Amino acid sequence: MPELPEAETIARTLAAAGAGAIIRQVRLLRRDFLKTGSQARLRQLAGVKIVAVTRRGKCVILEAPPWRVVLQLGMAGRVYVHESGRPPPPHTHLVISLADERQIRYANSRRIAAGVHLLAGGQAGPLAGMGLDADRISRNDFITRLAGRTAPIKAALLNQSILAGVGNIYADEALFRAGIRPTRRIRRISRAELAKLHRAVRAVLAEAIDAGGSTVSVSTPFADANGQLGRFTICHRVYGRYGQRCRRCRVVLRRTTVAGRTTTYCPRCQR
DNA sequence: CGTCCCACCTGATTGC
DNA sequence: TGCAATCAGGTGGGAC
Numbered sequence: 270m271p272e273l274p275e276a277e278t279i280a281r282t283l284a285a286a287g288a289g290a291i292i293r294q295v296r297l298l299r300r301d302f303l304k305t306g307s308q309a310r311l312r313q314l315a316g317v318k319i320v321a322v323t324r325r326g327k328c329v330i331l332e333a334p335p336w337r338v339v340l341q342l343g344m345a346g347r348v349y350v351h352e353s354g355r356p357p358p359p360h361t362h363l364v365i366s367l368a369d370e371r372q373i374r375y376a377n378s379r380r381i382a383a384g385v386h387l388l389a390g391g392q393a394g395p396l397a398g399m400g401l402d403a404d405r406i407s408r409n410d411f412i413t414r415l416a417g418r419t420a421p422i423k424a425a426l427l428n429q430s431i432l433a434g435v436g437n438i439y440a441d442e443a444l445f446r447a448g449i450r451p452t453r454r455i456r457r458i459s460r461a462e463l464a465k466l467h468r469a470v471r472a473v474l475a476e477a478i479d480a481g482g483s484t485v486s487v488s489t490p491f492a493d494a495n496g497q498l499g500r501f502t503i504c505h506r507v508y509g510r511y512g513q514r515c516r517r518c519r520v521v522l523r524r525t526t527v528a529g530r531t532t533t534y535c536p537r538c539q540r
Numbered sequence: 541c542g543t544c545c546c547a548c549c550t551g552a553t554t555g556c
Numbered sequence: 557t558g559c560a561a562t563c564a565g566g567t568g569g570g571a572c
Contacts, residue, residue, distance in 0.1 A: 343549095344549085344550095345550090345551090378550065378551070379548095379549050379550050379551075380548085380550085381547095381548060381549050382548085383549095418542075418543090419542080419543075420542075420543060420544090424544090489551090528543095528544085529544090529545070
C-alpha cells in the first residue's frame with residue numbers, strides 16, 4: 270500500500286531515470302483508468318518533455334509542461350522503467366513510451382482508489398483539497414489542523430485533507446513512537462503529546478524514505494522504478510505484528526479497528 | 541463542516 | 557485436496 274515514502278521513492282527513482290526524457294507515445298490499456306482528461310488529450314503528450322517527477326501526498330506527478338500526469342497509486346500501484354522489448358506484465362494500465370525506447374509502465378492489480386489524471390494548467394484533480402505534506406508540515410500547522418477535532422487521532426492522521434501522505438502503516442508506526450493509543454480522541458490529547466506525534470510522523474517518514482519504503486506481502490510487492498524492494502519493512506514496530514511481542518516492552522500487541530482499518534498497538538507503551 | 545460508513549477490486553489467506 | 561468465504565486497504569460519496 271503505497272503511502273508517502275513509497276510514492277517519494279518511486280518519484281525519486283523515476284526522476285533519476287526519466288527526467289529530461291521526451292514522450293514518444295502514451296498508451297492507455299484500460300480506458301476507465303483515466304480519471305481526468307481524455308484520450309485526445311493523452312495523444313497531445315507526444316513530443317513533450319518530462320522535466321521533473323515530483324510527489325504530492327501519495328501521488329506521483331510527471332511534470333510535462335503544459336501538462337501534469339498524476340498517478341494515484343491506491344492500494345497496489347507500481348511504476349517501473351523498462352526497455353520496451355518485452356510485453357508489459359498483467360495489470361499494466363498505462364505505458365508511456367520514451368523517445369529512447371524505454372517505457373514508463375504503471376501497473377495496478379487492485380484498481381482501488383487508483384487511476385491516472387492528465388491535468389491541464391490550472392486543473393488540480395485529486396490534488397485539490399489535499400492537506401500539507403506530512404513529511405514537511407511544521408509543528409504549528411500540525412497542531413492547528415488537528416486542534417478542536419473530536420475524531421480518533423488515527424482517523425485524523427489518515428484524513429488526506431488534514432495531512433497528506435500518511436496511510437495505515439505509518440499512522441500505526443508514528444502513534445507507537447509517540448506513545449499515543451490510536452483510538453484516543455484528539456480533544457483528549459495534550460499539545461505536548463501532539464508535538465511529540467508531529468516529531469514521530471516526520472521521523473518515521475524520513476527513515477522510511479531513506480530505506481526506500483516498505484514492502485509488505487501483497488500480490489505485487491512494492492518496489493521502486495528500478496525494481497528495488499523497500500527496506501523499511503523490518504523496521505516496523507507494530508504494523509503487521511499483531512499477536513507478536515512489543516519490541517520495547519515485550520507485551521503482546523493488540524489489534525482493533527479505527528476508521529475501518531486494521532490497527533495494531535501496544536497496550537502498555539501507548540496510552 | 542466534521543464525522544462515520546460503505547462501495548469499489550482482486551490476490552492471498554483462512555475455513556470447512 | 558479443493559473450493560468458498562473472508563480479509564486487506566485508499567478514496568470518494570452519501571448520510572447524519
